[in-house]
Amino acid sequence: MATRNKTSASTAASTLSDLSAERQLALLEQMQLIRAFDEKVDKLYAKGAMHGTAHFCVGQEACAVGTLCHRHDGDVITGTHRGHGHAIAFGLDPYRMAAELLGKATGYCGGKGGSMHIADVQAGMLGANGIVGGSMGIACGAAFAFKQRAQDHVAVCFFGDGAVQEGIFNETLNLASVWQLPVLFVCENNHYAMSLSAEKATAGGSIANRAASYGMPAEAVDGMDLEAVYTAGARLMNGCRGAGPALIETITYRYLGHSKSDANRYRTREEIAEWRANDPIERYIRTLTERGLLDDERSQALVEAAADQVEQAFGRAERDPEPELSSALEDVYA
Amino acid sequence: MPDDVTFREAMTTVLRETLAADDEAFLLGEDVGVYGGAFGVSRGLVEEFGPERVLDTPLSEAGFTGLAIGAAVMGMRPIVEIQFSDFITHCMDQLVNQAAKLRYMFGGAASVPLVLRTPGGAGTGAAAQHSQSLEAWFVHVPGLRVVMPSTPADAQGLFRAAMADPNPVLFYEHKLLYNTKGSLPDQPETYEIGRARCTREGGDVTLVAAGLMHNYALEAAETLAGQNIDAEVINLLSLAPMDSDRVCESVRKTGRLVVVEEDVRTGGWGGELVTRVTEGPAFYALDRAPARVACADTPIPYNKRLEASIRPSPERIVEAVTQVLANDPGRYV
Ligand SMILES: Cc1ncc(C[n+]2csc(CCOP(=O)(O)OP(=O)(O)O)c2C)c(N)n1
Numbered sequence: 022m023a024t025r026n027k028t029s030a031s032t033a034a035s036t037l038s039d040l041s042a043e044r045q046l047a048l049l050e051q052m053q054l055i056r057a058f059d060e061k062v063d064k065l066y067a068k069g070a071m072h073g074t075a076h077f078c079v080g081q082e083a084c085a086v087g088t089l090c091h092r093h094d095g096d097v098i099t100g101t102h103r104g105h106g107h108a109i110a111f112g113l114d115p116y117r118m119a120a121e122l123l124g125k126a127t128g129y130c131g132g133k134g135g136s137m138h139i140a141d142v143q144a145g146m147l148g149a150n151g152i153v154g155g156s157m158g159i160a161c162g163a164a165f166a167f168k169q170r171a172q173d174h175v176a177v178c179f180f181g182d183g184a185v186q187e188g189i190f191n192e193t194l195n196l197a198s199v200w201q202l203p204v205l206f207v208c209e210n211n212h213y214a215m216s217l218s219a220e221k222a223t224a225g226g227s228i229a230n231r232a233a234s235y236g237m238p239a240e241a242v243d244g245m246d247l248e249a250v251y252t253a254g255a256r257l258m259n260g261c262r263g264a265g266p267a268l269i270e271t272i273t274y275r276y277l278g279h280s281k282s283d284a285n286r287y288r289t290r291e292e293i294a295e296w297r298a299n300d301p302i303e304r305y306i307r308t309l310t311e312r313g314l315l316d317d318e319r320s321q322a323l324v325e326a327a328a329d330q331v332e333q334a335f336g337r338a339e340r341d342p343e344p345e346l347s348s349a350l351e352d353v354y355a
Numbered sequence: 356m357p358d359d360v361t362f363r364e365a366m367t368t369v370l371r372e373t374l375a376a377d378d379e380a381f382l383l384g385e386d387v388g389v390y391g392g393a394f395g396v397s398r399g400l401v402e403e404f405g406p407e408r409v410l411d412t413p414l415s416e417a418g419f420t421g422l423a424i425g426a427a428v429m430g431m432r433p434i435v436e437i438q439f440s441d442f443i444t445h446c447m448d449q450l451v452n453q454a455a456k457l458r459y460m461f462g463g464a465a466s467v468p469l470v471l472r473t474p475g476g477a478g479t480g481a482a483a484q485h486s487q488s489l490e491a492w493f494v495h496v497p498g499l500r501v502v503m504p505s506t507p508a509d510a511q512g513l514f515r516a517a518m519a520d521p522n523p524v525l526f527y528e529h530k531l532l533y534n535t536k537g538s539l540p541d542q543p544e545t546y547e548i549g550r551a552r553c554t555r556e557g558g559d560v561t562l563v564a565a566g567l568m569h570n571y572a573l574e575a576a577e578t579l580a581g582q583n584i585d586a587e588v589i590n591l592l593s594l595a596p597m598d599s600d601r602v603c604e605s606v607r608k609t610g611r612l613v614v615v616e617e618d619v620r621t622g623g624w625g626g627e628l629v630t631r632v633t634e635g636p637a638f639y640a641l642d643r644a645p646a647r648v649a650c651a652d653t654p655i656p657y658n659k660r661l662e663a664s665i666r667p668s669p670e671r672i673v674e675a676v677t678q679v680l681a682n683d684p685g686r687y688v
Contacts, residue, residue, distance in 0.1 A: 097429075099425075128462070129461075129462070129464075130460060130461050130462035130464070131462030131463070132462070133459060133460060133461075133462050134460045134461060134462065138460040138461065140457075140460070140461040140464060140465065141464070142428060142461060142464045142465040143464065147425070147428060147465075148457065148460070148461060148465075150453075151452075152448055152452050152453070155421075155448060155449075155452060155453055156421075156453075157418075157421065158417065158418050158419070158420065158421010158422050158424060158425060158449060158453075159421055159422075159424050159425035159428065159453065160425060161418070161421065161422040161425060162421065162422040162423060162424055162425020162426035162427070162428065162429065162431075162433075163425045163426070163428070163429050164425075165422055165425065165426050165431075166425070166426045166429035166430070166431050169379075169381070169407065169426075169431065176425075188417060189417045189418055189421060189448075192413070192415035192417055192418025192419075192421075193415075193418045193421065193422070195413055195415065195418070196412070196413060196415055196418045196419060196422060199413065200410075351463065352458050352459045352461075352462060352463035353458070353459055353497050353498055354458070354498065354500075354521075354522050355458060355466035355468075355521035355522050
């Protein structure tokens with residue numbers, strides 16, 4: 022039962038250039054929006070205008086966008102503590118996310134979740150999660166429901182290289198594989214779990230290989246290359262539909278600290294600069310320019326539009342009401 | 356109506372009824388399929404409902420509990436069996452940080468209608484890692500419900516209530532109850548979670564307990580009756596929520612309170628119940644300080660005599676009541 026009978030990988034190679042110009046540009050817009058959102062949040066923290074904590078995915082935008090652009094209606098996702106990108110790529114509204122981060126009544130969770138718990142269960146975003154590895158079982162459960170109901174949906178489960186060392190990673194990969202659940206596991210290997218490098222933490226070296234040992238299709242891809250993530254995503258996500266699990270290890274990097282307070286003592290400026298030079302957004306802009314779909318002016322306009330949308334989202338959210346104090350006692354039980 | 360149904364049979368029947376009534380209900384856990392569950396509760400169900408509804412899981416308590424939570428969020432009705440309640444430690448994150456929190460963190464946008472069944476309690480000589488009563492841990496976690504049946508009728512009534520509840524419910528079955536017998540009502544009954552029941556009326560002392568301990572309390576009450584002490588027995592049935600109002604009502608009548616619990620005394624739910632009684636107006640109805648009968652603050656020892664020496668028993672309940680009454684100026688002066 023451990024290996025899939027049905028060949029999952031659709032043989033037709035799907036590449037970004039197969040998409041309409043409009044769709045190709047939309048993916049750039051989405052990456053810009055994710056970056057603008059996190060950069061804004063970073064600034065708000067620096068100014069002391071926001072409380073709690075937040076984890077930024079600047080540098081990792083291609084992972085969520087490249088996989089989730091293959092989503093169909095009815096698919097669901099679970100995110101992580103570093104989850105703003107997952108939520109935006111899934112289609113959540115930056116304004117309601119901003120309101121949640123500001124603790125407002127209009128936020129996705131009425132101000133009771135904050136950065137690490139953004140969810141829109143109705144829409145299929147089953148929650149960012151403050152526990153490393155904590156949502157992996159939940160994603161499997163959603164996939165189980167799809168299977169029992171004979172629905173062709175996929176549950177996409179995001180997690181980091183740190184989560185791979187938790188027991189639940191192994192429990193859920195095994196379970197998803199022996200029960201053939203339609204889960205796409207997307208590991209964002211950004212090389213660090215807080216300060217611990219994945220290299221020092223991962224026996225055997227490869228996360229994708231671990232998945233392979235559970236008998237599921239798995240690939241490691243360049244997570245700084247939207248094209249590569251897109252192509253692997255097409256193959257593996259479609260392979261999941263109506264079938265069993267798969268895993269993508271996106272090799273990526275986070276430019277900013279682990280969370281808002283991080284002195285970056287465990288890595289060098291040079292290392293960060295090297296990865297920044299390989300920026301996924303810049304890279305994709307070059308690709309689109311080469312394809313004649315983008316020029317400098319248009320590109321600049323997109324950056325400004327993203328920043329503008331984020332400014333407006335936060336501006337509007339800031340004016341929103343605080344939750345009623347009585348709401349602190351609500352929603353404990355259904 | 357059947358009056359000699361075992362607790363195990365009552366559980367099997369109510370599980371069958373649940374699986375038959377709702378296509379979206381499923382049972383999962385270790386060895387729940389052809390093996391029939393470690394305590395035989397799910398015997399025959401996989402033959403009847405198939406391996407898609409009665410699922411043998413790998414030994415992955417966190418993984419399959421997490422899966423059940425995800426399925427519950429999607430609207431299915433999972434029933435998880437944790438083979439021994441001690442192994443709940445393996446899925447603490449899932450229960451405490453996920454199942455109990457999702458609804459609140461998401462501002463009410465999700466619910467987790469999950470029932471987790473697990474055999475708990477000591478008395479089987481299975482030693483420290485297969486005998487614990489960990490229910491108080493979960494009473495301490497808002498977002499969870501915790502219920503403990505005592506009889507076959509309770510088992511069914513509470514289980515129906517647990518399945519009807521949109522929240523995660525921990526359903527504790529004491530291992531020593533499985534072979535006990537009782538009667539079932541003519542009409543299937545669904546209990547109300549959070550509502551205690553008075554199972555024996557009396558005017559001298561209020562005995563409060565749940566699960567197997569309730570049956571011990573009833574036994575103790577019989578003995579006490581022989582000594583002319585008339586004990587009222589309250590079966591809590593649900594520890595979270597805890598019907599302390601019903602207990603206060605009884606204390607107003609009897610003036611004396613003895614709480615019986617099988618978890619260890621320190622930090623047990625009995626302390627919470629006593630506090631609720633004494634911090635409210637029922638305090639003034641008390642003639643004497645309340646007492647608790649609980650397990651000693653030790654792990655459960657293997658040796659049968661040692662085990663018995665630290666566990667509550669009907670005899671120890673009688674002793675506690677006698678002491679409370681002996682020190683009672685209201686009665687003897
Ligand atoms: C179970 C658990 N242990 C520890 C933490 C504290 N913590 C939060 S994020 C993190 C590192 C996670 O690394 P990784 O999974 O690689 O994700 P990344 O932060 O790199 O995106 C740690 C240790 C936690 N939230 N949950």
